[in-house]
Amino acid sequence: MASRKGKPNKSKVEFRAALRKYCEDRHAHPHYWLADLLTRKGVRIELKLQAARELCRYIEPQLKSVDMQGSLETPGMTGSIQDLLAWFQGLSDMQLRNLRRELAMGNGHEHELG
DSSP states (O other), X not given: OOOOTTSOOHHHHHHXXXXXXXXXXXXXXXXXXXXXXXXXXXXXXHHHHHHHHHHHHHHSOOOOOOXXXXXXBOTTOSSBHHHHHHHHHTSOHHHHHHHXXXXXXXXXXXXXXX
């Protein structure tokens, strides 16, 4: 029986756990080995690049592209995206700093499009 979308099936989970234990029992840490490979002298740059790419998959999530569908009008928003951009472009540097500060502090002040 297939697993639900986004949930690994039981055999994969069990295999990963067994492999992790196998590596731990032998003090083998492939992620550390790849990281060490990046700083080793005498290693070809192509191998270092390959190791860096592989490590990146575990350090930062890979972003997926998102397709935009529909119009630029957003429900619950007064005006279009272009109106919002025009409003931002009309703000002074001081107004932008204040808005940035409010957003950073989590103040949910609503700003009307003018």
